[in-house]
C-alpha cells in the first residue's frame with residue numbers, strides 16, 4: 001500500500017546482513033509470484049507465516065456488525081494470501097526478539113514502523129516478541145528490510161517452525177541465577193534459524209531459557225524445550241550445563257515439560273536440540289494439527305523411548321563446528337554499566353515515585369544497580385513512547401533493555417542513584433505505571449481484537465479489570481496485590497492463564513436464546529517455579545460479571561488464606577468446590593435482553609455478541625511438506641533467474657536456472673531419502689538412481705527426456721552462458737520443474753511417496 | 759517531489775471524554791454503515807494507552823482516529839493508500855476527509871460532540887522515505903502547503919509552523935486568526 005516500498009529496497013540494497021537480505025528478496029518474489037497466481041495459496045500462507053506475516057480477524061472478508069455478518073467491501077478480483085484470506089485484508093507482523101533483548105536503535109526503528117505501516121502501537125507479547133497489527137501484505141518486505149537493517153528478523157516467527165527463543169529478562173543481573181543464559185539463548189537462536197532440520201515440523205516448537213528454578217522468568221515447564229541453568233563441580237572445576245526439559249506446552253491441553261537430562265553440558269546443547277528436532281520432524285504428527293506438538297509425541301512414546309530415539313539420532317549426526325564455536329564468545333555477552341553505581345534515594349513525599357520504586361525496581365546481583373520494570377498496559381506502547389523509551393535507556397545505560405513474558409520491558413543496569421531521575425523521565429513519557437508484576441499488571445492475549453480464534457474479548461476484559469484495580473489503588477491488601485491475573489480469549493492459552501493465580505479464558509454460552517461472552521475462571525496455577533503447576537477451570541461466568549468474580553475471589557482469599565500461603569497452595573487446600581461456591585450466584589439470574597442489553601455484548605465492544613467472526617486460526621499454519629516448500633523455492637529461483645536475464649545478467653540467469661533444477665530434484669529425492677545433502681553430485685546421483693533408473697520419473701509420452709535436462713546441466717556446470725544459452729536453459733528448467741510436479745502427483749496417486757529412509 | 763500518505767489532524771478545543779462506550783459505538787456504526795467513500799474494516803481501542811491513538815477505525819485506504827498524541831486530542835485522518843493527482847490535491851484530500859468525519863461526528867454526537875478548533879489544523883506525511891523531516895523537505899513543499907492552505911481557507915492569512923524534530927514524521931501546523939467553517943472545507 002505504501003508508495004515508498006521500492007525506495008526502501010533501493011536504499012537498503014546490499015546493506016542488509018545476509019542471509020536476512022536475500023530471504024526478504026525471496027519473499028518479495030514470492031509475493032509477486034502469488035499475485036501472478038504461480039504459487040498456490042496454501043503454500044503462500046505457510047510461506048508468509050514463516051516470514052512472520054500472520055493473519056488477523058476479519059481477513060476472510062466478512063465481519064459481524066452487531067446485526068448480521070456482512071462482507072467488507074474490499075476491491076474485487078484480487079488473489080488471496082492464503083485459503084479464504086483476502087489479499088487486502090490487514091494482517092499482523094510478528095517480530096522475533098530473542099530473549100527479549102533490544103537496544104535503542106532497534107526501538108527507534110520499531111517506533112518508525114509502527115507509525116508508518118501499523119496503527120502507531122508497538123505490542124509486546126507473552127513470548128517476548130513484538131507485534132505490529134493492521135499491516136498490508138505488500139508493505140511487509142519494506143518493513144522487514146528496515147528491521148533487518150538493525151539486525152532483527154521476522155523469519156520463523158509464525159508457522160510450523162522454531163519460534164522466538166525466550167529467556168529470563170534478568171539474565172546476567174539476577175541474584176538467583178546459576179549463570180547468565182544470554183549467550184546460550186543467542187547461540188540456540190542462531191543455530192536453529194533456518195536450519196534444515198527444523199523445516200519439516202507438523203507444528204510450532206518453542207524453546208526457552210531460565211537462570212534458576214524458583215522464579216518464573218523463563219517458564220521452562222511450559223515449553224517444547226526448556227533449559228534451566230545448573231552447574232556442577234568436577235575435579236574442583238565448575239562446569240556449566242542445563243537441566244533440560246522437553247514436551248511442555250499450554251494450549252487447550254496443557255502439559256508439564258518432563259526432564260530429559262538432569263545435566264546437559266553446554267557443549268551438548270546444540271547437537272541435542274538438533275537430534276530432538278530431527279526426531280520431531282520425522283516422527284511427530286503431521287496430519288492432525290491438534291496432536292502435532294512435541295508433547296503428544298512424548299506422551300505417545302513415553303519419555304524412555306523418546307530419549308532412546310533422540311540419543312540414537314544424536315549419535316548419527318555429522319559433527320558441526322557451530323556446536324561449540326559459540327562457547328569462545330560467551331564472555332563477550334557480559335554487559336557493562338554506563339554510569340557508576342550508587343544508592344537508592346530515600347523514599348520521600350512523592351507517593352507516586354514511592355509506589356513505583358516499591359514494585360518496579362529490583363536489586364541486581366551487582367552492587368549499586370537495579371533493574372527498572374516499565375509496566376505496559378496490555379503490552380502496548382505508542383510509537384512516541386517507544387522512541388522516548390529508547391532515549392531513556394540510551395541515557396542511563398549502555399542500551400540494555402529486554403521485553404518480558406509479562407508483556408513489559410525491563411531496563412537493566414540502572415544506577416541506584418539515577419532511580420528518581422529515571423522515574424521522572426519515564427513518567428513524562430507516560431511509562432511509569434507502578435505495580436509491575438502485581439494484580440494490576442494484567443497479561444492478556446489479543447483475543448477478539450485481532451485474533452481469528454478469539455471467543456471473548458480478553459483485552460477488553462483486561463482493560464476493564466485494570467481500570468477498576470487502579471481505582472482501588474493503595475487500598476488493595478498486599479496479599480491481593482501480589483496475585484497474578486492472566487486472560488486468554490480462548491482455550492489456546494496465549495495469555496498463559498494456566499500459570500496464573502487467577503486466570504480467565506473466553507468461552508461462549510447461550511443465555512435466554514442469545515449468545516453471551518463468558519470466561520472460564522481458572523484458579524490455582526503457579527507462576528513461580530517456572531510455571532510449576534497448572535490451574536484448573538472452576539466455572540464459566542458471563543464476561544460482564546467477571547469483575548465481580550475477581551472481587552469475590554480476592555475477598556475469599558483474603559478471608560481464608562493463611563499467612564504466607566501461596567494462592568496455588570490455598571486453592572489446593574480449600575478445594576474447587578468451595579472456590580466455586582463463592583462464585584455460584586454469578587452464574588444465575590441473567591438480566592433479560594430488554595432490561596440490560598449490555599450483558600449481551602463484550603467489554604469494549606458494544607456490538608451485540610456473536611461467535612460468527614471466529615475463523616480458522618493460523619497459529620500452526622497449514623501443514624506444508626518440505627517437498628512443497630522446496631518446489632516453491634525452485635519456482636522462485638527460476639522466476640528470479642528470468643528477471644536476471646531481463647536485466648542482461650545471462651551468466652547469473654543460467655547458473656540460477658540450473659540451481660533451480662537441482663533444488664527441484666532434491667525435493668523429489670528427499671521424499672525417499674531425507675538426509676540427502678546439498679552436494680550437487682549426490683543430489684544428481686540419488687535422483688538418477690531413485691527416479692531415472694527406476695523410470696518413476698518417466699513421462700508417459702516423453703519418457704526420461706526432462707531428466708536429461710538436469711543431467712546435461714550438471715555435466716556442464718561451470719560453463720559460460722550467453723543470452724541464448726541462458727534462455728535455453730531456463731526453458732529446460734521450467735520443463736524439468738513441471739516434470740517433477742507431474743512425477744510427484746503420479747506417486748501420490750499411486751501412494752508411493754512414503755518411501756523409507758536410506 | 760511527489761508526496762503521498764498525507765495525514766490531517768483537526769484539534770479538539772474542548773475537553774472530550776473518550777472513556778465511555780459512546781464513541782466506540784459511533785465508530786462501530788460507521789463501520790457497519792460504511793459511511794465514507796473508503797473501505798472501513800474494524801475498530802481498534804487503545805484508550806488504555808496515554809497520549810496515543812485512543813480509538814481508531816481501521817480502514818483499507820485510511821484510518822480515522824481520535825488521537826491524543828502529544829497531549830492534543832483531535833480527529834486524525836491517516837492516509838495509507840496512494841492517491842493520483844498533485845501534491846496540492848493530496849494535502850486538500852486529507853483535510854477534506856478529516857473535516858467530513860468531523861462534521862459527521864458532530865452531527866452524530868450532538869451536544870456531546872467535541873468542539874473543533876477553527877483556527878488550527880495539522881498536516882503530517884506518514885512516510886519517512888518520501889518526506890524525511892528536514893528543513894529541505896519543508897522548503898521543497900512550502901509552496902504546495904501554501905497553495906493547499908489557501909485553497910482550503912479561501913485566504914492567505916495563515917502561518918505555517920514546521921515541527922522540526924528529525925526523528926518525527928514531517929509535520930506542519932497551519933494557524934489562522936480568522937476562523938474557518940468545517941462545512942465549507944469538507
Ligand code: SF4
Pocket residue numbers: 445446447448451452453454455458488489490491492493494495617619
Ligand atoms: S488464546 Fe485464543 S484468542 Fe488468545 S491469541 Fe491465542 S488463539 Fe487467539
